[in-house]
Amino acid sequence: MISLTDSQKIGMGLTGFGVFFLFFGMILFFDKALLAIGNILFVAGLAFVIGLERTFRFFFQKHKMKATGFFLGGVLVVLLGWPIIGVVLEVYGFFLLFRGFFPVVVGFIRRIPVLGSILNLPFISGFVDKAGESNTMV
Numbered sequence: 001m002i003s004l005t006d007s008q009k010i011g012m013g014l015t016g017f018g019v020f021f022l023f024f025g026m027i028l029f030f031d032k033a034l035l036a037i038g039n040i041l042f043v044a045g046l047a048f049v050i051g052l053e054r055t056f057r058f059f060f061q062k063h064k065m066k067a068t069g070f071f072l073g074g075v076l077v078v079l080l081g082w083p084i085i086g087v088v089l090e091v092y093g094f095f096l097l098f099r100g101f102f103p104v105v106v107g108f109i110r111r112i113p114v115l116g117s118i119l120n121l122p123f124i125s126g127f128v129d130k131a132g133e134s135n136t137m138v
Helices: 006-027 032-050 052-059 062-080 083-097 102-110 113-119 122-132
Strands: none
Touching: 006 032, 032 052, 032 062, 032 083, 052 062, 062 083, 102 113, 102 122, 113 122
């Protein structure tokens, strides 16, 4: 069992609520208020889970500045009231930020019995293999 500090437990809760509000905001036709709350909770939860210093170090690495700009710019655009454009910017920034983790995630999902067989279907495996490739280091 992984032991978590109290601040990491709070961070997990904030991140979970943030993902819930983001998902619920998209389900309700890109509701501005829910997306804004979800963004704030997600970023705050991430800072609680990995720590403030490590969060800044992750987001503001020299080779991740473009990705950080898109992600945080999307958060700002959502907060300013243009939710669809903001979410598109956020998703693009998210994929740029976390593309180094995708091979690990794809490898993990392929070991899960039902999901692994779905990912190995002919028309899906090519897309998953391409998404799972990573030329950059994390």
